[in-house]
Structures are given as C-alpha cells and as structure tokens.
Amino acid sequence: MMCDTSMLPQKLAFVDIETTGMSPVYDRIIDIGIIRVENSTVVEQYNQLVNPHIPFSPFIQSMTGITPEYLEDAPAFEDIYPTIYELLKDTVFVAHNVRFDYGFLRNEFKRFDISFSSKQLCTAKLSRRLYSRYRRHNLSALINRFGFTCEHRHRAFDDAQVLWQFYQKIMHEFPPEKITVAIDHIQKRPTIPNQLDPGVVDTLPETSGIYFFYDKEENLLYIGKSNNIRSRVLSHLSSDYQSGKQMQMVKHIARIDFEVTAGELGALIRESYLVKKLNPIYNRQLRRNRKLIILKKITTDSGYDSAVLETLTHIDPDDINHIIGIFPSLRRAKNFLVYLREKYSLCEKILGMDASKGSCFSYHLGECRGACIGVEPARKYNARFLLAFAENRIKPWYFDAPIKIVEKNDNEELVETFIVDKWCLIRQMVSNRQQSSIPLEPVFDMDMYKILTRRLPHLSYGLHRT
Structure with a gap:
C-alpha cells in the first residue's frame, strides 16, 4: 500500500x-x-x-x-x-x-x-x-x-x-x-562564502578526484584530493572555524574546479604532481624545494660503512639502492645523523662529523665502540650501521620489471592505467571521453614513493607485470 x-x-x-x-x-x-x-x-x-x-x-x-x-x-x-x-x-x-x-x-x-x-x-x-x-x-x-x-x-x-x-x-x-x-x-547544505556561486556545489561530483580553490583574481589557493569530491569540499566550507588558515582560505574562495579520477590512487598521484607544478598558496605539506638533501651510503678505504650528504635537484632511479635518507633541508639531515649516532653508538669520525686525528671525541665519552681506531671490527660496525638506517632508507623495488596498475570507477566509465618502475611513474593512460597517454620523465619523487609504498600492498586488484 x-x-x-x-x-x-x-x-x-x-x-x-x-x-x-x-x-x-x-x-x-x-x-x-x-x-x-x-x-x-x-x-x-x-x-x-x-x-x-x-x-x-x-x-x-x-x-x-x-x-x-x-x-x-x-x-x-x-x-x-x-x-x-x-x-x-x-x-x-x-x-x-x-x-x-x-x-x-x-x-x-x-x-x-x-x-x-x-x-x-x-x-x-x-x-x-x-x-x-x-x-x-x-x-x-x-x-x-x-x-x-x-x-x-x-x-x-x-x-x-x-x-x-x-x-x-x-x-x-x-x-x-x-x-x-x-x-x-x-x-x-553548508554555508557558502559570499563571493562563491551557490550553484557550484550542485555541480560537484561524488566521485574520486582532485579539486581546486581560486580567489576572485584567479589565484590558485588550494589543491585537494578525495574519494568523494563533493563531500570533501563541503567539509572545507562547513569547518572554516577550525583553524585561522582554513578560515582565511575559505573566506577567499570565489571559484571551485575539479578533475575526476578513476580512484584514490589516481587522485593521490594527480594531487602530488599538480601541487608541485602549480604551487598553490595554502598547500604546505606537498610543496617542496626543488633541491633535496640525500644521505648516500659509501664504504671507507678501511671497509667501514659511512654516509655522505649530497644536494640534488633530482634523483636518478638507478641510484636509489645507495640512498639511505632523503631530507628537505641540510639541518634536518644533520640532526638525523646526530640522532642515529647517539642511538646506535656510531662513530662520528667515520660519519665525517669529527675531523680530529686519532679517536673521535665520542670514543672518550664511551659513546663510540672504537671503529675510528680499528678497535671495533668493520663487519660488526657495518651490521649496526645498516640496522640504524634500515627504517629510513629507500625500500628496494619489489619487482624485477615495470608494473601496470589499473584503476576503474564504479561504472567502469573511467579507466586509468599507471606504469611504474623503481618507484617512478613513467606513463599514465586515461580512457574516458577519449584515449590519452601521458609519458613522464622517470625521476624519483619522494611523495610518489610514499604514495606507492602505502598503496601497493593493498592493490592486489588491477596490478600486472608489464
């Protein structure tokens, strides 16, 4: 009835x-x-x-x-x-x-x-x-x-x-x-900023993708990603009281745009790429210096493992097995070295932190086990060195060849394919209104690395060797 x-x-x-x-x-x-x-x-x-x-x-x-x-x-x-x-x-x-x-x-x-x-x-x-x-x-x-x-x-x-x-x-x-x-x-419905057309909320899709906030002068304020674009944008608009920066940003939003992706991985990758390329005002976490400080593993003439600091504008994928740390600044890198030296009793002379002759200062304090003067064998010291840097070093690539990751939306109207090798995205293919293929320069990117290491263990679907 x-x-x-x-x-x-x-x-x-x-x-x-x-x-x-x-x-x-x-x-x-x-x-x-x-x-x-x-x-x-x-x-x-x-x-x-x-x-x-x-x-x-x-x-x-x-x-x-x-x-x-x-x-x-x-x-x-x-x-x-x-x-x-x-x-x-x-x-x-x-x-x-x-x-x-x-x-x-x-x-x-x-x-x-x-x-x-x-x-x-x-x-x-x-x-x-x-x-x-x-x-x-x-x-x-x-x-x-x-x-x-x-x-x-x-x-x-x-x-x-x-x-x-x-x-x-x-x-x-x-x-x-x-x-x-x-x-x-x-x-x-949430409260809409005065300068934003209220009707724009009705155009936002409830799908995975990225969204863009612009002010009235068309300055790009923010790029975000979500599994539900509309829900995430509405949460921005309804929570502008939670922080001063958030309030300032929301107050200036005059236009919202978006790009639909097939799934969460595509949204993460696209957000990371566009934030670095377009440099929005309110994106802090993904905005990075063009220069990176890396710690590279070397072996001294006496057979002890050590690390050298290098400043690079990009990282060659073939070098990642030798990298034991990546940092946004020299200060962060040096602080990290000090922390590991103290925690694992590493030798500051072998690490290049003490230029004096003879034993290092830490040896006299009982904080070094004598690798600097040959008291501790290289084999024993190197095992502790590898343990110290194990958590922070770049993980070895899981596969012996490039892999293909395929994402589809619920209705399979949008299909995205990512070709990845040695933690680098080397090609992206999109199939929706037309077929398109985007070749990319195979450069190691720390944010891409973090995205892939978090997501790959959960991507048993759509994962293929090429």
Whole structure:
C-alpha cells in the first residue's frame, strides 16, 4: 500500500543522461530521459538523443550502444533546451548520483546564458539511507536487487524509468515520515562564502578526484584530493572555524574546479604532481624545494660503512639502492645523523662529523665502540650501521620489471592505467571521453614513493607485470 505522499515533494523530475565523458565543462550530453511526476502521477515523459558535435570514445559507444552515426540526425542541445527547461521547471531534480546529471545540465544551459537551479535528490544516497544493510547502491545493483525493469541499461530514458520504479517502491515500503527524514538529511547544505556561486556545489561530483580553490583574481589557493569530491569540499566550507588558515582560505574562495579520477590512487598521484607544478598558496605539506638533501651510503678505504650528504635537484632511479635518507633541508639531515649516532653508538669520525686525528671525541665519552681506531671490527660496525638506517632508507623495488596498475570507477566509465618502475611513474593512460597517454620523465619523487609504498600492498586488484 502506497504511503500518504502529502508530506513528500509533489513535483519531481526523474532524470538520466548519457554523455561523451565525465567532465561537465568539456563533454556534452548525447542522450536524455526525463519523467515528470506530479502528485504521484506521471504527467510528461521525454526521451531524446542529442548530437554533441564533438567526438567521443569507443568505450562510451560500447557502453551506451550510441554511435556518432546514430546521432547525425539528432537535434543539438540548443534545439531542445526550451523543452527540457520547461519539463524541469519547479520540480525536485531526481537522479542517481545527482551531481553528475545536474552539473551537466547546468553547464549545458549556461552555454546559452540560462541560469538553471533546482533542489536535487540523489537516489543513490536515498538507497544508502533507507537500505543501509546493503553494500552496493549503483543503478545495476538496484535493478538486480529489486527486480526493476530496464530494457536498455545505460540508455537515458530506461535508466530514468528505473529511478521512478525505485521511488514508487520506497513509497510502498516506508512511511512518509521516514522518507521525509531521509530526504531532509540528504539535502542539508553548508554555508557558502559570499563571493562563491551557490550553484557550484550542485555541480560537484561524488566521485574520486582532485579539486581546486581560486580567489576572485584567479589565484590558485588550494589543491585537494578525495574519494568523494563533493563531500570533501563541503567539509572545507562547513569547518572554516577550525583553524585561522582554513578560515582565511575559505573566506577567499570565489571559484571551485575539479578533475575526476578513476580512484584514490589516481587522485593521490594527480594531487602530488599538480601541487608541485602549480604551487598553490595554502598547500604546505606537498610543496617542496626543488633541491633535496640525500644521505648516500659509501664504504671507507678501511671497509667501514659511512654516509655522505649530497644536494640534488633530482634523483636518478638507478641510484636509489645507495640512498639511505632523503631530507628537505641540510639541518634536518644533520640532526638525523646526530640522532642515529647517539642511538646506535656510531662513530662520528667515520660519519665525517669529527675531523680530529686519532679517536673521535665520542670514543672518550664511551659513546663510540672504537671503529675510528680499528678497535671495533668493520663487519660488526657495518651490521649496526645498516640496522640504524634500515627504517629510513629507500625500500628496494619489489619487482624485477615495470608494473601496470589499473584503476576503474564504479561504472567502469573511467579507466586509468599507471606504469611504474623503481618507484617512478613513467606513463599514465586515461580512457574516458577519449584515449590519452601521458609519458613522464622517470625521476624519483619522494611523495610518489610514499604514495606507492602505502598503496601497493593493498592493490592486489588491477596490478600486472608489464
């Protein structure tokens, strides 16, 4: 029995679109389906292919079954936007992962100087809220779980019909109070800075990627990454009181942009690369000097292991087996050497920290075991030396050849491939709206090294030897 719907939104538009790719700025709509519902009754339906007048990848063609030839006689968006605008007018915009569909349509309208805004309702979030016992909530999962009818998956009108079926199901299954509470929770919004267009929040996707904050002069304030771009950006906007720097940054945000990635690894890699390249004002942790201080392992003429400090602008991957420490400053490197010397009773003369003749000063204090004057054998000293630097040294490369790491988003609409060798990213390939391959100079990067050492043990999926 259907619940009393008087407490629920009375005018809804169930919307689905298919596009040439993932970016609402650069890509275009190729298929749109709309079901307008008023007072629980379908009053209008719209099913239309759209000619994007730009190429799109074989992957999109295979997924949707829509080819460029299929769209030759279809209208462009400029021919149909008045009809679409009227269908959506005064409704709650309902879609699965609504930021994607809503963001695309806002950008399509914007190209014709039309400001479009609407309340939104995400059926993916609604499913998670009402059916929290289930793990997956993508559209295919809902179809299989509840037995919904969908003749052509990844065609816009058929997918929009699934959304209407889902909404009908929850109206039969749950009391209106529970649905209303779930909708209210989903539609909560943070305070938006005065100079930021409130509508920009509605364009942010709930997927992995990176985001950019700009001020009104287009200065880049910050680059961040997240598994859920929208959620992370909203947390910035709603927590500006937590620190003075955060408050200053949020106060100046005038524009937000983003790039979608296939997964967390792609977001981490892209953030690390772009922070160093673009040098945003509020990124501290990933902004690094072009110069690095390294500790390199050497062996003295008398057979004792030692370390020398070198200043480099880049590190050759073939040299990483000899590197036992990397530091952002000379002071940090020297302090580290002092710490290890004291903890492991290393010889300051062998480490180059004491230039006097004879035994080192620490030997007289009982802090050196006499390697400086040959009292301690090299074999015994070297074992302790290796133990001292074991935790901080660069780990050996796990593989005997380059590896390929493949990441896919939930719908496999975006696929990223990373070729990695000796902790260096040497090539990145992206497949979404088009195939692209980005060769990179194989230079060792400490941030990339940290990303890979944290992530590789957890990447049994999508990991291949080349």
